[in-house]
Amino acid sequence: MKRSRLTWYLLAALLALVPVGVRVLTWKISWSQPVDPAMAQAGEELFNHEWKPEDPLAPDGDGLGPVFNATSCVACHQRGGPGGSGGLESNVTIFTVRNNDGTTRQGVVHARAVRYQETLRHVHPELPAIARPALALLVPLPGREREAIPFPPGVHVSQRNTPALFGAKLIDDLPARVLLAQEKGQRLRWGLAPPESEHLPVGRAPRLTDGRVGKFGWKGQAASLADFVQAACANELGLGNPGHAQPAPLGKPDCRSPGLDLTLEQCDQLTAFVASLPRSVERPPETSRAREDALAGKRLFHAVGCADCHTPDLGPVEGIYSDLLLHRMGQELQGGGSYNGRPVPVPDAEPGEGPLPSEWRTPPLWGVADSAPYLHDGRAATLEEAIRMHGGQGTRSARQFAALNIAAKAQLIAFLTTMRAP
Amino acid sequence: MAIKFICGCGKHLRARDEMASRRSVCPRCGSPVGIPSLRPTHPGTALGPMTPDERRRARKNALPAPLTSPGPARHEPDRIAAVGPVPAPRPLNLGAVHVLSPEESRREAAAWPGWPLETRWYQCLLYPLRAWRLVLVLAGGLAVLTGAPVQILVPRQEFLVGQQWPFLFAPLFVYLLLACGFLQRVLASARAGEPGPVRPPACGLALLLRSVATWLVCFLAGPALLAAGGFLYWLHCGDLDLLDELILAELVVLAVGSWLLLLLAVSQRGRLLDANPLAVARLVGRVGDRLVVAALAGGVAALAHGRLLLAGLEELHRRPGMGGLLLAGCWLSGLFGTTFLLRLLGVWCHRAPGGSGEPNPLTSADCSPFLPEMPSSRLQ
Numbered sequence: 114m115k116r117s118r119l120t121w122y123l124l125a126a127l128l129a130l131v132p133v134g135v136r137v138l139t140w141k142i143s144w145s146q147p148v149d150p151a152m153a154q155a156g157e158e159l160f161n162h163e164w165k166p167e168d169p170l171a172p173d174g175d176g177l178g179p180v181f182n183a184t185s186c187v188a189c190h191q192r193g194g195p196g197g198s199g200g201l202e203s204n205v206t207i208f209t210v211r212n213n214d215g216t217t218r219q220g221v222v223h224a225r226a227v228r229y230q231e232t233l234r235h236v237h238p239e240l241p242a243i244a245r246p247a248l249a250l251l252v253p254l255p256g257r258e259r260e261a262i263p264f265p266p267g268v269h270v271s272q273r274n275t276p277a278l279f280g281a282k283l284i285d286d287l288p289a290r291v292l293l294a295q296e297k298g299q300r301l302r303w304g305l306a307p308p309e310s311e312h313l314p315v316g317r318a319p320r321l322t323d324g325r326v327g328k329f330g331w332k333g334q335a336a337s338l339a340d341f342v343q344a345a346c347a348n349e350l351g352l353g354n355p356g357h358a359q360p361a362p363l364g365k366p367d368c369r370s371p372g373l374d375l376t377l378e379q380c381d382q383l384t385a386f387v388a389s390l391p392r393s394v395e396r397p398p399e400t401s402r403a404r405e406d407a408l409a410g411k412r413l414f415h416a417v418g419c420a421d422c423h424t425p426d427l428g429p430v431e432g433i434y435s436d437l438l439l440h441r442m443g444q445e446l447q448g449g450g451s452y453n454g455r456p457v458p459v460p461d462a463e464p465g466e467g468p469l470p471s472e473w474r475t476p477p478l479w480g481v482a483d484s485a486p487y488l489h490d491g492r493a494a495t496l497e498e499a500i501r502m503h504g505g506q507g508t509r510s511a512r513q514f515a516a517l518n519i520a521a522k523a524q525l526i527a528f529l530t531t532m533r534a535p
Numbered sequence: 536m537a538i539k540f541i542c543g544c545g546k547h548l549r550a551r552d553e554m555a556s557r558r559s560v561c562p563r564c565g566s567p568v569g570i571p572s573l574r575p576t577h578p579g580t581a582l583g584p585m586t587p588d589e590r591r592r593a594r595k596n597a598l599p600a601p602l603t604s605p606g607p608a609r610h611e612p613d614r615i616a617a618v619g620p621v622p623a624p625r626p627l628n629l630g631a632v633h634v635l636s637p638e639e640s641r642r643e644a645a646a647w648p649g650w651p652l653e654t655r656w657y658q659c660l661l662y663p664l665r666a667w668r669l670v671l672v673l674a675g676g677l678a679v680l681t682g683a684p685v686q687i688l689v690p691r692q693e694f695l696v697g698q699q700w701p702f703l704f705a706p707l708f709v710y711l712l713l714a715c716g717f718l719q720r721v722l723a724s725a726r727a728g729e730p731g732p733v734r735p736p737a738c739g740l741a742l743l744l745r746s747v748a749t750w751l752v753c754f755l756a757g758p759a760l761l762a763a764g765g766f767l768y769w770l771h772c773g774d775l776d777l778l779d780e781l782i783l784a785e786l787v788v789l790a791v792g793s794w795l796l797l798l799l800a801v802s803q804r805g806r807l808l809d810a811n812p813l814a815v816a817r818l819v820g821r822v823g824d825r826l827v828v829a830a831l832a833g834g835v836a837a838l839a840h841g842r843l844l845l846a847g848l849e850e851l852h853r854r855p856g857m858g859g860l861l862l863a864g865c866w867l868s869g870l871f872g873t874t875f876l877l878r879l880l881g882v883w884c885h886r887a888p889g890g891s892g893e894p895n896p897l898t899s900a901d902c903s904p905f906l907p908e909m910p911s912s913r914l915q
Contacts, residue, residue, distance in 0.1 A: 118824070129789075132781045139778075290773030297770055304685035305848045313690060313852075324774075 145286045148389045156386025159379060160186045160195060164350055166227045171352065174374030178227035178351040180362045186383075189275040189349070193483035193534030196390040199275025201248055201491045205349070207448070208236045211267035221348055221360065222246075222270070229362035236363070239265045248272055252492055269470070271448035273331055274491035276476065277484045279535055280392030281329070283430045284437070284477075285338040289326035291428035292318045295436045299421075309441070314421040314506045316438025316475065319468060328437055331448075331489045333474040339384045346375055346383065354380050391535040393480030395432060403527065410528025413521055418510035419500075422475045434478035434532070439468050443504020447471045448489055471505060483534035496529050497522065542568050546729065560805065562727045564720065565742050652730045653882050662721070663874035670874065673714050674867035680707040681844075682862050685851055712743045714870065719746035721874050725881020726802050749807065753797035756810040761790035787841065788834030795830040799880055822887040826880065833876045840869045 159170070163185050168176035177184060182205055187195050189203035206222040223231050224245040233240035241250075241262065248254065251270050253261040264270065299315045300306060308317035318326045319333025327333030335341035343356030352374040353359035361368045375383075397404050414420055423434040447470040473489055481487075486494050493499035503511040514522065537549040544564040550557075555572040585593065653659050663670055688703055754762075765786035772779050793815075800814040801807060819826050843865040851858030 129785055132778050132785065136778055136782060288773070290771060293773045294771050304689035304852070305845060306689075306852045307849060310852060 141288075143286065143288045145282075148282065148385050150389075152382050152385035153389040154386075156382035156384065156389075157195075159383050160190075160386050164352065168374075170379075171374035173372035174353055174359075175227075175370050176352075176374060178225075178359075179229055179365075179368055180223035180226045180231055180360060181351040182221075182224045182349045184350070186345075186350070190278055192485075193277065193279075193480065196278040196387065197480075197534055198277040198484035201274070201486060203275045204248065204272040204491060205275075206233075206246060206251075206270060206272050208233075208268070208270045210236060210269075220363065222363070223351075223360070226362060227351075229365040229368065231363045233270065236270065237265050237268045240268070240270070246270070248490055248492060252490065254492060269447070272490040273448075274486065274489060276331070277393070277480050277534065278387050279390050279480050280430075280433070280477070281338050281341075281390060282388035283392055283433070284328050285388065287328065287428055287430060287437075289318070289336075292326050292328070292437055295424065295427065296438055299436070299438070308439070311441055311443075311505055312508065314418070314440065314509070316422065316436055316440045316506075318437075319439050319474060327474070331473060331476075332468040333437070333439055334468075338388060339380065342384045342387055343375075343380050346380065356380065392432075393483075393532060393534055395479075395531050396533045397531055398527070406524045406527045407531050408528075409521075410524035410526065413517065413525045414528055417513040417517070417525070419514075419525075421510065422507070423478050432479055432532075434481075435475045437474060437477075439472040439474055440507070441469065441471050441505040442473050442507055443471060445504050446473065446488065446502065448473075478529065479532050480534040481532050482530040496526055538570060538572070540568075540571055542566065546727070562805070563723050563729060565723065565745060565805075566739065652728055652885075653878070656879055659875050659879040659882065662878045663871045666874065669717065670867065670870050673710065673717065674870045675863060676710045677707075677714065677866045677870075678859065678863040680710055681866070682848070682851055682855075682859055685848055686855060712747055715750050716743040716746040718873055718877055719749060722798065722802050722877045722881045725878045726799075726884055728882070728885040749801055750798065752807050753801060753810045754794055756797055757812075758790040758794040758797070761786050761793070765790065784838055787838045788831055791834035791837040792827070792830040795833050795876070795880065796826065798877075799826070799884055802881070803884070818884070822883050826883060829876065829880060829883075833873075836872050836876075837869075840865055840872075843868075 162170060164170075164177040164181075165184075166176045166178055170176075183189050183203060189199040190196050192198045192200065206224070207219070208222060209217060209219040211217050222233060222236060222244065230244055232242040232244050233246060234242040243250070247260075249257045249260040250262050251272060296308075296316060296318050300308075303310075303313045303315050306313040306315045308315050319328075321327055321334070321336055325336035327336050329335040329338060329341035335344060340356060343354050346352040346354055347357035347359050351359045353370050354373055354375040355377045359370055359374065398407055414423075420434075422436055422438070422440055424436045425432065425434055427433050427436060481496070485496075486492070487496065487499035488502060493502055500511055500514050514525065517525070537551060538555055539547070539549045541547055542561040542564065543566065544561060546561055546563040548561065548568065550559070550570045554570050557570050558567055559570060560566070561568050653662070684704065684707070765783055768779075768786070769775075769783055775783075796815045796818070797810045800809045800811075800818050803809060803814070803818065843861060847858050847861030847865055849858070850861055
């Protein structure tokens with residue numbers, strides 16, 4: 114009797130261990146693949162290449178265009194070295210329009226074209242015929258509020274500043290569960306507050322339509338570095354590739370390319386080059402006084418609450434100063450539209466799936482000293498302006514920063530300026 | 536012939552003669568009790584020298600007047616004189632022992648005439664119902680003290696320095712202490728086979744802390760590992776699919792179930808050392824597999840209540856009213872269910888062969904782990 118009871122208990126224990134065993138066998142371990150130097154070198158050539166219409170490097174397609182923002186990757190990604198950020202002059206203009214029937218139309222107003230030049234008037238007849246609007250026309254900048262043009266109902270136009278690509282491989286190698294653990298940890302810390310909180314810094318992992326977690330882009334719209342590179346090639350240079358078709362001009366939606374401009378191998382080479390870019394570093398100042406100030410600034414960085422979202426370490430990646438999660442940043446920092454993925458709702462629409470206009474992925478602060486201007490459209494010329502403009506879930510930290518005395522503010526800024534491009 | 540007396544909590548106790556003038560622990564409330572001696576000690580015994588601890592205790596417990604029994608004298612003065620001088624009995628702590636008069640005994644027995652010890656599992660459901668006021672107060676307090684920090688303190692945590700946090704959460708800890716003490720009392724009462732009213736938690740801080748210590752030791756003895764493993768797995772597993780949910784559910788059910796079994800094992804003899812798998816196995820062998828089934832069912836209920844608690848805390852941020860209601864309902868239902876389950880498990884243990892029929896563990900040779908054993912050379 115005792116033996117049969119023991120047998121039953123053992124059987125029950127074995128049964129209970131079956132799910133654990135299945136999980137152990139199916140657990141995905143992500144291994145970091147080393148970058149092939151030959152591929153990276155070929156990718157560097159492509160990165161620096163000045164593309165032309167009917168380019169010989171794109172024999173099957175039409176080369177550059179028909180609509181584009183720049184003629185090479187390095188033309189925008191150049192601050193601090195190839196792969197760095199860009200200035201206001203390389204901002205990308207994005208629009209979202211809600212039609213009367215409730216559908217949305219979204220895309221990019223490209224700054225240049227081989228033919229069929231795009232302007233804001235293609236977005237809506239009431240907008241001016243400007244191809245590359247200045248940021249002050251779209252956003253009421255301090256001291257230049259009168260320059261901003263009013264948007265017609267249902268129309269929203271915003272810009273995206275060119276981000277730095279340093280350390281992209283480290284981000285690419287991060288498994289999605291690291292971001293999800295960060296999301297869960299933030300919710301636990303703030304009493305299970307939901308991510309739609311407008312006051313507590315609780316972020317959420319960006320989700321794509323296929324369920325993957327986004328890690329690249331201002332809205333976290335790309336799940337991998339390869340996706341991000343392919344989307345940028347198509348939308349910024351008009352180079353169609355296996356991952357993304359080149360966009361048709363707004364004034365000629367039926368314009369089609371004869372074939373793909375880039376092969377998959379060329380895309381992989383570009384991706385390898387971007388992956389080979391070194392990560393940004395923290396460079397302590399030379400004098401001991403400056404080092405003390407930077408150290409004090411680092412403590413203030415945590416005390417003020419910056420580290421709630423700009424987490425110093427994320428999983429195995431140290432010094433990234435970002436949780437890579439979407440956070441609501443308030444009405445003033447809205448920016449709808451996306452040039453890949455699902456349409457983003459216009460600001461006055463009900464929130465649905467996908468990132469909201471006020472949601473932004475926390476940008477990594479590594480290399481921040483060399484990546485001015487700041488925020489998603491570069492509206493902040495300095496770090497102090499950028500901190501001041503934090504709204505929504507960043508309001509708490511912005512207020513605490515504003516409450517610091519001048520010396521403390523200087524120390525915090527001194528800490529941020531230790532984070533340089535490689 | 537046994538010495539009969541009543542503890543301050545109302546439990547009728549009896550002890551063997553050789554336990555006279557010694558100290559032990561009430562099996563119901565856990566408070567220390569002094570076993571009186573209503574007869575003089577045997578002739579010819581000589582009091583040995585007191586140890587420093589005994590001297591200290593004697594000074595502390597010294598009473599101005601000797602015990603006077605309300606009943607007729609039970610000893611024969613002539614008989615005592617014939618055998619010579621009788622050493623004075625050990626000082627008795629009147630606060631721990633109350634000798635009922637016959638009238639009080641009759642009143643006590645008549646207080647709950649229709650409340651025999653449960654014989655069916657569903658009869659145990661009445662036990663927490665009879666204590667609805669107490670359960671309501673505890674549940675309401677816990678709901679308020681769980682929700683208030685989330686709503687008030689957590690959003691303002693940057694204004695609170697480290698030293699303030701313990702004071703701000705102190706009311707919650709106190710309420711958890713009370714809830715622990717209440718549940719421990721329910722279990723001890725059921726183990727001893729005591730029918731009768733549900734009593735509030737023992738008032739002494741030491742007793743409350745003892746209850747919490749018992750629960751904590753039982754948790755750390757095994758369930759803590761399962762709980763910690765479950766938490767870490769939930770945090771780092773990424774998106775939860777059905778398999779992950781199943782694993783987490785198993786961990787929670789096993790943690791809570793093993794916690795209950797360890798509590799039962801410890802409550803057998805009141806020894807914390809019994810918080811081990813062997814003692815649990817012996818207990819299960821004596822009581823039966825139903826103990827395991829009931830403990831696992833408790834784990835499932837705990838899982839459901841845990842989800843409800845989390846949902847309530849989340850809802851507090853969106854709709855405070857609904858969140859408060861969810862929290863209150865969760866704690867109320869949880870306390871009710873835990874009281875019922877502990878009563879049921881305790882009665883089963885009491886009625887099982889070898890574990891019942893001795894409502895007073897003081898008749899055993901085991902001692903409370905919190906009181907030192909008197910040296911046997913003192914009594915002969």
